[in-house]
Every structure is written in C-alpha cells, then in structure tokens.
Amino acid sequence: MINKIKKTPRIVIIIPARLKSVRLSTKLLKKIDKIPMIIRVAKNAEKLKIGRVIVGTDSDKILKLCNEFKIECILTDKNHKSGTDRVHEVYKIINRDYDLIINLQGDLPLFRKDLFKEMINLFNDESVDIGSAICDLEDLEIEDKNIVKAKVILNNSNVGMAIDFCRKIEKNINFYHHIGVYAYRPLILEQFIQLKQTKNEIERKLEQMRALDNNYKIKLVKVSYNPPSVDTAKDLQKIRLIFKKNNF
Incomplete structure (x- = not known):
C-alpha cells in the first residue's frame, strides 16, 4: 500500500535538458536578460527551496554552463526517446531515496x-x-x-x-x-x-x-x-520583454 506523502517530503527536482530542439534551435542556451534559459530555470527552482535541483543533459555545453553557475548537473545518454527517460537515468545515478520526483521542463523560465x-x-x-x-x-x-x-x-x-x-x-x-x-x-x-x-x-x-x-x-x-513555455522565437521574445519589464 502506498502511504500518504510526508508532511515534509524528500523531493528532487530534475530538469531534463536536451540541447537540440526542433522549433527553436538550442533554445536552452538562448539568453534571457544575459542569462541562459536553462540557468534561469534551474536557479528559479533552487529559489523555491523545496528540494534538490539537478539538470540532466546530453550536452557538454550545458554541463559546462551549469558548472560555471554552480548548478548540479549530470551528463546522460544522448539517445533517450523522452525527457522522462532522462529524468529516470538521473534518478538512478544519484541513487538516493526521495518521496517525490518532479520533472521540470527546461523551457519554463517563469513559474x-x-x-x-x-x-x-x-x-x-x-x-x-x-x-x-x-x-x-x-x-x-x-x-x-x-x-x-x-x-x-x-x-x-x-x-x-x-x-x-x-x-x-x-x-x-x-x-x-x-x-x-x-x-x-x-x-x-x-x-x-x-x-x-x-x-x-x-x-x-x-x-x-x-x-x-x-x-x-x-x-x-x-x-x-x-507559466509560459518557450517553443518558438516569438515565445522567446515575449519572455525577454517580461523579464525586462519586471526586472527579474
């Protein structure tokens, strides 16, 4: 029987970060007010203070970027069919017990x-x-x-x-x-x-x-x-305007 979640559950937030994207090339590296989008997402997640935050990526570029910004990042298999597969690999690698795993998309800079x-x-x-x-x-x-x-x-x-x-x-x-x-x-x-x-x-x-x-x-x-996602150049432009207007 699955028990109710604990009052203070152990949570890990995993952000699957594939470098290639169809509609907006290498979108996770696109800068929003001078900061790459994947970093914006990870830093926002860290500010929540609800659990550990890890980026799982197929890209050496994203790995290096995360290291520069002191964000925990794990290099994963390049051939995953989905983000969930990447999340699962990261969870297996860290080999820790958590009550919940949160799969957070890397193109959601505002949440x-x-x-x-x-x-x-x-x-x-x-x-x-x-x-x-x-x-x-x-x-x-x-x-x-x-x-x-x-x-x-x-x-x-x-x-x-x-x-x-x-x-x-x-x-x-x-x-x-x-x-x-x-x-x-x-x-x-x-x-x-x-x-x-x-x-x-x-x-x-x-x-x-x-x-x-x-x-x-x-x-x-x-x-x-x-929370708006960034899928196209038009989406990116909107997000940049929001950040500029609100001084995030």
Missing part, C-alpha cells in the same frame, strides 16, 4: 512556488500515481496544436483525475491548458519507464498517454496562472 506546492499536496491522496497541473484554456489556444489540452472534471477544490490529453478538440467542454510539469512517486516512474509506447502516445506525440492507457492515475490541480 511560482505555489504551482509545486499544489502538485505536492495531490499526493495526500494515496491513489495518485502522477501529479500535474492545468490552467484555463484561452479561446485562441483551442485550435493551436502546440497547446496540450487536458480533459478533467474538477471538484470544489479544483482538482480531478485526468480523463484524456489531446492537441485538437472540437468543443471546449471540460478541457484545460495542460502545464508540462510532473511529479511522480519513484516506484511509478520506474514502472512507467518499462512500459511500451502506446498507439495514442505515438499518434498524439503525448507521453502522458502511455500512463493513461495503462490505467495509471494522473491527478491534476488547476492553478490561477499559466
């Missing part, structure tokens, strides 16, 4: 502590295997295939079990904008890595479908804001 607190609280429910977050879906995002949508019926506490994930929807009924940050129990991450890719995962290019298709329970919490 707040409450996002992680809400996700951690999800694990007080013993049935939860994986935790993640959602926010309201904007009208302009409905037809945008780059925005992942999560279908969920929320309770009065703004939480609920994921029903489906997709990129394209006909009507916005019980769909929300999915925020790509995950928390796993270590045993669940170990099991997930052993599963074969499912048809839905391959067709939708959504790794979380492997968990849903194998009946793992993904609990989602709705938060009040959307």
Whole structure:
C-alpha cells in the first residue's frame, strides 16, 4: 500500500535538458536578460527551496554552463526517446531515496512556488500515481496544436483525475491548458519507464498517454496562472520583454 506523502517530503527536482530542439534551435542556451534559459530555470527552482535541483543533459555545453553557475548537473545518454527517460537515468545515478520526483521542463523560465506546492499536496491522496497541473484554456489556444489540452472534471477544490490529453478538440467542454510539469512517486516512474509506447502516445506525440492507457492515475490541480513555455522565437521574445519589464 502506498502511504500518504510526508508532511515534509524528500523531493528532487530534475530538469531534463536536451540541447537540440526542433522549433527553436538550442533554445536552452538562448539568453534571457544575459542569462541562459536553462540557468534561469534551474536557479528559479533552487529559489523555491523545496528540494534538490539537478539538470540532466546530453550536452557538454550545458554541463559546462551549469558548472560555471554552480548548478548540479549530470551528463546522460544522448539517445533517450523522452525527457522522462532522462529524468529516470538521473534518478538512478544519484541513487538516493526521495518521496517525490518532479520533472521540470527546461523551457519554463517563469513559474511560482505555489504551482509545486499544489502538485505536492495531490499526493495526500494515496491513489495518485502522477501529479500535474492545468490552467484555463484561452479561446485562441483551442485550435493551436502546440497547446496540450487536458480533459478533467474538477471538484470544489479544483482538482480531478485526468480523463484524456489531446492537441485538437472540437468543443471546449471540460478541457484545460495542460502545464508540462510532473511529479511522480519513484516506484511509478520506474514502472512507467518499462512500459511500451502506446498507439495514442505515438499518434498524439503525448507521453502522458502511455500512463493513461495503462490505467495509471494522473491527478491534476488547476492553478490561477499559466507559466509560459518557450517553443518558438516569438515565445522567446515575449519572455525577454517580461523579464525586462519586471526586472527579474
């Protein structure tokens, strides 16, 4: 039986950092107010003071950069199929016991502590295997295939079990904008890595479908804001303006 999460759980935040990217070349090295994006993300995570922060990368450049900024970084296999595989390798290398593993995307330079607190609280429910977050879906995002949508019926506490994930929807009924940050129990991450890719995962290019298709329970919490990800040059420009305007 899986126990409830401890009042002060042992947490490790692992940031999978692949150098190559499709839509924005080497985006993790792009500078935001003179600081490379991957460093922005890692330093922001360290400021949360909720657990150990480690970058897992396939790149000597990112490894060197992290060392310069005194960020813990581990060089991983270059041939991983997904960020979750990289997170798993890092967890196996550090060989420590943690209550929760948080998979934080390296292209999310703006996030707040409450996002992680809400996700951690999800694990007080013993049935939860994986935790993640959602926010309201904007009208302009409905037809945008780059925005992942999560279908969920929320309770009065703004939480609920994921029903489906997709990129394209006909009507916005019980769909929300999915925020790509995950928390796993270590045993669940170990099991997930052993599963074969499912048809839905391959067709939708959504790794979380492997968990849903194998009946793992993904609990989602709705938060009040959307931490913007950087996928394109336009996204990067927006983020740079936000940093400049707010003097981060």
